[in-house]
Amino acid sequence: MKRLMLLFSLAIIALASCHPGSHPAETKATVIYKNARIWTGDSSLPEATSMAIRDSIILYVGDNADSLSGEQTEVIDAGGQLIVPGFIDNHTHFLSGGYQLASVNLRNAKSREEFVSILKTYAGSLTDDRWIMGGDWDHEAMGGSLPIKEWVDSVTGTRPLFVSRYDGHMALANSEALKRAGIDKHTKSPAGGEIVRDPKTGEPTGVLKDAAMDLVYAKIPANSAAQLNEMLQRATTHALMNGVTQVHDVGSYGGWTDLETFTRARKNNTLNVRVYSMVPVSSWAKMAAYVKDSGRGDDLLRWGALKGFVDGSLGSTTAWFYQPYLDQPNTRGLLIADTSELSQQILAADSAGLQVAIHAIGDRANDWLLDVFEEAHRRRGNTASRFRIEHAQHLSAAAIGRFAALNVIPSMQPYHAIDDGRWAARRLEDDRLKRTYAFKSLLDAGARLTFGSDWTVGPLTPLEGIYAAVTRQTLDGADPDGWYPEQKITVEQALRCYTVNNAYAGYQENKTGKLKAGMLADFVVLSEDLFNIAPEKIREVKVTRTILNGKLVYENGKPVH
Structure with missing residues (x-):
């Protein structure tokens, strides 16, 4: 059966790659976009005005897709909007991103007072015994001094808090979290990390850097499968809203837990974004055995890459x-x-x-x-x-x-x-x-x-x-x-870095990253033409449509199911 499907797909691609003319009914498009400005990422045909898709595959990109239209074809007039390949993000902590969307956000705190006020409000909203995590604070935005545990102890009480700086390389623990981790003035900083201390007393200030953070992480309860599934779905919705159709994920929860979560979603048909999942380089032998037993995944979920520091x-x-x-x-x-x-x-x-x-x-x-x-x-x-x-x-x-x-x-x-x-x-x-x-x-x-x-x-x-x-x-x-x-x-160079080059970086250059006959139909429609607006206006442009595998998954502010 798989062999027949492969031959069928190859036949469609071969026919569609030719100049559009008379095509049999089985090669007619399911969707045609016309009257668009299409930046293809394909150096042999950099721009086009129309594109024909059959199911998940691009049939044709050029200036005349009309001959591929049949009785069941949906024809969409793009109204001159810019279409580009689906964006690929080369480096995400995808599940923790999904967690952060529903946790405390300290990114906008510009002072100690705002920092404490945000945490007080968030802590007061909790009805269970969960740790306060997330954060993404930036001490540079608060004057440059690092926060200390005394800032937050009065608003967190006996609830443990461990909130990270936005770069993920240091975090603030309150006194309760330090206590649970067994960290005091006598605890030595581990190799590759630092326990920041008060220069006068030698007491930990609450800030832990890099490997020292692991002392606290070891005491945080593991997320349940249901919680991880929720994180993935929140993150996916956020990605599609921003035109991201594929992520290279470097892990949030040790890499293997992340891969297990993606795999579970793939088996349940609830994985709605392409993922290239990485695990720690220290576990290379385990991944080599995993690849030998299970291959490297499919077009939606792949593995075989390793991340280290x-x-x-x-x-x-x-x-x-x-x-x-x-x-x-x-x-x-x-x-x-x-x-x-x-x-x-x-x-x-x-x-x-x-x-x-x-x-x-x-x-x-x-x-x-x-x-x-x-x-x-x-x-x-x-x-x-x-x-x-x-x-x-x-x-x-x-x-x-x-x-x-x-x-x-x-x-x-x-x-x-x-x-x-x-x-x-x-x-x-x-x-x-x-x-x-x-x-x-x-x-x-x-x-x-x-x-x-x-x-x-x-x-x-x-x-x-x-x-x-x-x-x-x-x-x-x-x-x-x-x-x-x-x-x-230039705009074109930046687009290429988010599409063509990222596909190559994940061994997907023959599947994604370009809009070309035979490629997977992942693309986004933008509200403005990036090439014809002032560069300063680019950040104001909106994603109006996101298409993954030929299916509309996001439109004008709302996910499409």
């Missing part, structure tokens, strides 16, 4: 640099991983045919990782592995050209540039900052740059990401011409 983040002063931080000259950042162990895991995973995606922020972290990837290529005798560096944020001058030379994918998140750009000069001098989020330099050097959000670190809104990459105007409005404007790129 070299260092922390700029905001938490834990990114690994050659030189010290300006505002904390006693540190050059943290190594989250044992480099010898991580190197062996990367080499072993690559030898097993698994894709490796590793977080690196600081210039020293990126150089170290490029060296490991180069060693892997040397051992294999080629550069076929599609290694990824997640974030690739601060690069040495020598690193820029190595990405293309080694076929390493810079997996970047442009919204971070207009966020970090508000305060990064406190941490780093000009020489390091000019190679921060070096979009244009990487593209000019031939790197296959990809874009995403790091949701919930950044918003799951590709249009805001495109705006950030094109304008580089910081969120505070202090850089109207762009923060390090020489790194601005």
Whole structure:
């Protein structure tokens, strides 16, 4: 049966790829979009005005799809609106994003008073004994000083609280959470982490960085399957609303729990967004066995990629640099991983045919990782592995050209540039900052740059990401011409980073990322033409329709079931 279906599909594609003329009834389109401006992502036919779809497959893209119209064909006049391939997000924490949509949100707190007030209101609304989590606070927006447990103890009482900074590399615990985790003035900071202490008393302030956060996470009750399912559905609705039809998920709950949740939804036919799921690189052997037994998934849910960490983040002063931080000259950042162990895991995973995606922020972290990837290529005798560096944020001058030379994918998140750009000069001098989020330099050097959000670190809104990459105007409005404007790129380049290049980064370039006959019908309709409006207006553009697998799943503010 599968063989017959495959032959049928190939026949449709072969017929549809020809110039439209007379077609038998079985190759007629189920839906035709006409009178559109279609940016295809296909270099052989960059633009078109019509597109024909049969079920989940694109039959034809060009300027005359009328001959593919039959009695049952729905014809949609796009009214000149811009159609682009469905956005692919290269880096999400998808389930925790779904959790955050229904939890406390501290992202907009601009002072201690607002921080405490938001938590007081949220804590007062709870009727069970759950932990207070989520948060996404930004101490830079509150004057630069880190919050402390004394801020929140009076409004949380005996309810444990553990709320993360928006970058996920440090979190604030109240006294109850510290007590449950057994953390006091005598507790040593673990390798790859820091327990922040009061300089006078030595007592923990409540802020834990990177690996130290695991001391508290170990005490938090696990989510039930029902709770995880709810998170997934909330996250999916949010994604489709923003035109995101596929996510590369780096995990929220250890990777394997996330994959189990996606797999459960796939089996129950409730997975309504494409997912490429990653698990920790430390579990490479388990994933290699899983792939051997279960394959690599299907077009809706896939696996076979591994995520790891070299260092922390700029905001938490834990990114690994050659030189010290300006505002904390006693540190050059943290190594989250044992480099010898991580190197062996990367080499072993690559030898097993698994894709490796590793977080690196600081210039020293990126150089170290490029060296490991180069060693892997040397051992294999080629550069076929599609290694990824997640974030690739601060690069040495020598690193820029190595990405293309080694076929390493810079997996970047442009919204971070207009966020970090508000305060990064406190941490780093000009020489390091000019190679921060070096979009244009990487593209000019031939790197296959990809874009995403790091949701919930950044918003799951590709249009805001495109705006950030094109304008580089910081969120505070202090850089109207762009923060390090020489790194601005064009609208078309940014679109390609969110579609074509992301498909390649997930081994889906023959299925998604382009609007071309034979490809899966994932696309979005936008309220404005991104190519013909002022770049500053891009973030105001709305997604009017999202189509996944040829089906309308979102329209004008509402999900379509």
